[in-house]
Amino acid sequence: MKELTYVEALNEALREEMMRDERVFLIGEDIGPYWEGAFKVTKGLAKQFGVERVRDTPISEACIVGAAVGAAMTGMRPVAEIMFGDLLTLAMDQIANQAAKIHYMFGGQLKVPLVIRSPFGAGKSIAAHHSQSLEAWFMHTPGLKVAVPSTAYDAKGLLKTAIRDDDPVMFFEHKLCYTTKSMIPEEEYLIPFGEADVKREGSDVTVFATFWMVHQALKAADKLSKKGIEIEIVDPRTLVPLDKETILDSVRKTGRLLIVEEDCKTCGIGAEIAAIVSEEAFDYLESPIKRIAEPDTPIPFSPVLENYVIPNDEAIVKGVIDLLES
Amino acid sequence: MKELTYVEALNEALREEMMRDERVFLIGEDIGPYWEGAFKVTKGLAKQFGVERVRDTPISEACIVGAAVGAAMTGMRPVAEIMFGDLLTLAMDQIANQAAKIHYMFGGQLKVPLVIRSPFGAGKSIAAHHSQSLEAWFMHTPGLKVAVPSTAYDAKGLLKTAIRDDDPVMFFEHKLCYTTKSMIPEEEYLIPFGEADVKREGSDVTVFATFWMVHQALKAADKLSKKGIEIEIVDPRTLVPLDKETILDSVRKTGRLLIVEEDCKTCGIGAEIAAIVSEEAFDYLESPIKRIAEPDTPIPFSPVLENYVIPNDEAIVKGVIDLLES
Amino acid sequence: MSMQASKTTGIEKETLVTMYRKMLEIRRFEEKVWHLFGRNLIPGTLHLYIGEEAVAVGVCANLKIDDYITSTHRGHGHCIAKGADLKKTMAEILGKKTGYCKGKGGSMHVADAALGNLGATAVVGSAIPIAVGAALSCQLRGTKQVVACFFGDGASNNGTFHEALNMAAIWRLPVLFVCENNLYAMGTRISNVTAIENIADRASAYGMPGVIVDGNDVIEVYRAAKEAVDRARNGGGPTLIECKTYRHKGHSRFDPAKYRPPDEVEEWMKKDPILRFRNTLIEEGVLTEKQADEIDRQITETVEEAAQFAVKSPYPQPEEALEDVFVKLR
Amino acid sequence: MSMQASKTTGIEKETLVTMYRKMLEIRRFEEKVWHLFGRNLIPGTLHLYIGEEAVAVGVCANLKIDDYITSTHRGHGHCIAKGADLKKTMAEILGKKTGYCKGKGGSMHVADAALGNLGATAVVGSAIPIAVGAALSCQLRGTKQVVACFFGDGASNNGTFHEALNMAAIWRLPVLFVCENNLYAMGTRISNVTAIENIADRASAYGMPGVIVDGNDVIEVYRAAKEAVDRARNGGGPTLIECKTYRHKGHSRFDPAKYRPPDEVEEWMKKDPILRFRNTLIEEGVLTEKQADEIDRQITETVEEAAQFAVKSPYPQPEEALEDVFVKLR
Ligand SMILES: Cc1ncc(C[n+]2csc(CCOP(=O)(O)OP(=O)(O)O)c2C)c(N)n1
Ligand SMILES: Cc1ncc(C[n+]2csc(CCOP(=O)(O)OP(=O)(O)O)c2C)c(N)n1
Ligand SMILES: [Mg+2]
């Protein structure tokens, strides 16, 4: 075992997969030897594998994804990096109309084993164009798988699985998770898609959380534990496929659900979780489902404002207590 | 009063607003004198107002929206047409990062009084690239208003309101609604945003529906009525702002909610409605909320397949009965 | 006619006849499709390739079976030119289970992937980056495959064109950008929405060769494509080939195309690529009138069989709509 | 030096001095910002304009107050060149309530809309279509306003560039596309990702004039912009102006810019636009050394005051995050 940051874990996953399978190559802006990724995820890879396999591109997001789609369809296994999740907006046709639909539209003739890596999340004071969390858009796009690792351990195991998957995978990362650390086994491991991880067990309230919110929930759990309240934190790890059973089982056990999401509330990922649980575990619910999310605003720049919109451990503590009192 | 189709009603709204306010102009592909809109919504307008105000563009969706944003910021009131909702994917940066965020990001200094018209919906056997319903993406984008008229009457009144609104409005239309008809008053009328319309009153089950699903629900209502079941059909008309109160009031009355949506189920607009109701009217619910939606697939071409994925009146009848029996 | 006489020089007779057959196959196929649509047997809409056959055929005649193409909403011609089976193509257009895409794609998406057709996209311009990616793949895998990317004049004003041509150029990728300039994008005259006359002139913005050819002359298309394919295969990078052509019908099956001046239509009808090629082949002694007629008869028959097959084929089962979302359902 | 002597000819002394002041204002402002960042007073990141001042100033000197500009992530210079108040600019960068955007925008979005700055966008290339729309608005409203659209070399490979330049050209819109080619997009040398050497040469793909200027020579920029502005105002349509320049610092405040060869950096440092302009002004007798020093002293003071103002200004109230989503909350 060794301790790695989330960035290092991602880097290790890329390196291992590139060594294992020479069809794997990386394409994106400033991922090569001069910058090694805006968040350094591709550090050392251009050096090791050459600039042919770690390709710096022009600022052409649509074509980065489109080229990755074309390469994936013809025998390669590209991992495209879009520097910020907000910039996926420039490639939505290639992602949602092409990558997601090609296997289906052509009746299964073609496949698109493609990974698109991109970071989401606020908290770095880089304002409205660099801070969004758009997971919900991609969950709402049939044909895409969606991974959302919250820890370094999950990041490595899920990225390796993503690269070996035959379908297009939106592999989202979180800017604030990049510096978090996990113990990583020396030996190789993969984490299957569609298996939620209970990040903490508890019996009073189920807390659904992803990414940075998992870490906030863990903090909240410690505080709540001191008050004698035990929350169970369910981290889905992949949103598509979604491990509904683990979520439902937990809710059936606790009878209460608090959803904590970093995206803006309306039509966010939490809406789907709430809908599923109210459809499928209605009779187990002892109180209304509650969502804690960002308000429906763009992300503001000033830290005072930004901190106000991002849910934190305090909000979770309060939310759990409210739920138990309702 | 006169009977107009949805297309004619939209056309009349555009004409009236262009006559009223010379800042209003139209921009899009093939909306001018040669084609008059893929669905003929702009019929006769180039002739009446000239090609300066009804501008045919190159196939440059991002720039159509971007140019409309720039014009809106500088004193004009553009109405941009994107020929199919699926093609909004090409303009997502301009829509979601620019139009939606400019007022906020610049602290209220600038405003973007822009309407983007685009049709959604399946049912015309034009396959995966021309049949999507992506309302949920835009509901999940703070800064945008979202209109979804189901009838000719609503279409006209809402479009006029949209054009006079100071914020960017995503004005979605539905391909199958285009030929539906309403009685339209001779005198001018506007429909305010954020006011749902109860398309049919009933006491047994609340049915939330938009667009073509409203028409399916109305058909289902007739069938159910014959069995002695009265459903209440709530058509929100705008998704942002959303008239939560009318929905909640109806659910408080009926105790049951069936959501009928044409988009694919996961993270669709119905998820948000389900989440709201289970948060805010939990104690009134006599049975679990139920969603009828498209499955999580792209829209297939062959009518046999396509009809299978689109919810219809039969599915609604069954859904209502299931709800009452659960 | 000495000019005509030199036309086919240097091209093997077999190639010439094959190209003629393919063009005619597309023509008769499209005519059949037009007819079936009129009989309400084809759901949705249709974008016919009639009049533009020389482009797809002239280009694809230079491709090997494992070379790739990308196609468009007006894709039947590309599909057939790359060698597709007419039965499965027709069945797909009719929405049948026996179609290439099992009825999931239809007219706008019909493709035979096994023959290197990477699919027909209905989002204008969206396949241009995909073609670049396929070409990158060829380069990375070190196979000597090439990619031919078909798109319309209208597509050339989309951002994808720009990003893709630049990327292909900087990496010297083995790809042909084949612009089918049929003068219109739906009802929009390309000259009304494009700042310059020739799309091929945009090649200079990417430092790649740009060629303009008479897209109704299959020999010209063939020669230009040959040069570009050779260059691409030998590491010389991409080429932009603009083929000036014309669609005989409206944009889609519903379009009467009233926006086109009648004399323009008439003039282009005279330049019918199949008629011209037939005349050339006969004048140059490659085919006799009789042989040409016989080819037509055979093809008409094959097309008829394809139609029969398609009409008689079953529709998919409704639940098949749920299949093929992912490679393996989990 | 006779060549130098002719440089400022024909430009009013007042204009020259104003330009010099503005350039220096930007420089001293940016230095201050750099310093405040080091003191942890600036949240987020920073993209400094140091070294590129001649571009924004040379262009904006030709604009009236009601002309428009669009700006980028590297936007402080544009903002100040268009006349913004230093206090409110600085306050915004520090995230204060007194800033232009009430703290909602920060460094990457600071803009004074009342002065025609349509905002700084942090999505590279995304303001190019917006500039086209503003120019369309000018044309439709029949005001003789023009638009200057600033963007980087990196942006020129984005699809928006292509769509926007074509649209501006077909409608002959009053817009200047000002490409600030500082040779790099983050760590990427533009020559590695662009198929041709000069971005201005892409103008020919849109049938518009393309001009290359020394972006470190404010007089050259001024003259090129003047010609383009005059043309635009008189209905002559758009121009693409490529200004070859260099950023003295890294891409962002965190970037040591090790990817740049030291001798390249050194060479460009010698071409510092402010030093050069100062020398020209003194040599040509527009300013004395003393006057130039005095200007610097004044500006340093004003910048210091702006910094004081910003540092002392209050942060917004947290709940203000909920305001300004819509024009009127409903
Ligand atoms: C990105 C995009 N914009 C608009 C449309 C609607 N549309 C379908 S075909 C077409 C015209 C395409 O013109 P061109 O590229 O010249 O091809 P042609 O039809 O002439 O073969 C348009 C506008 C679309 N499918 N995709
Ligand atoms: C569309 C887009 N892609 C990538 C980024 C990340 N990014 C920010 S600045 C930058 C470089 C921009 O280069 P250039 O346009 O030359 O402007 P410069 O920074 O040199 O002034 C990049 C890649 C972004 N903000 N937007
Ligand atoms: Mg065309």
Ligand SMILES: [Mg+2]
């Ligand atoms: Mg640059």
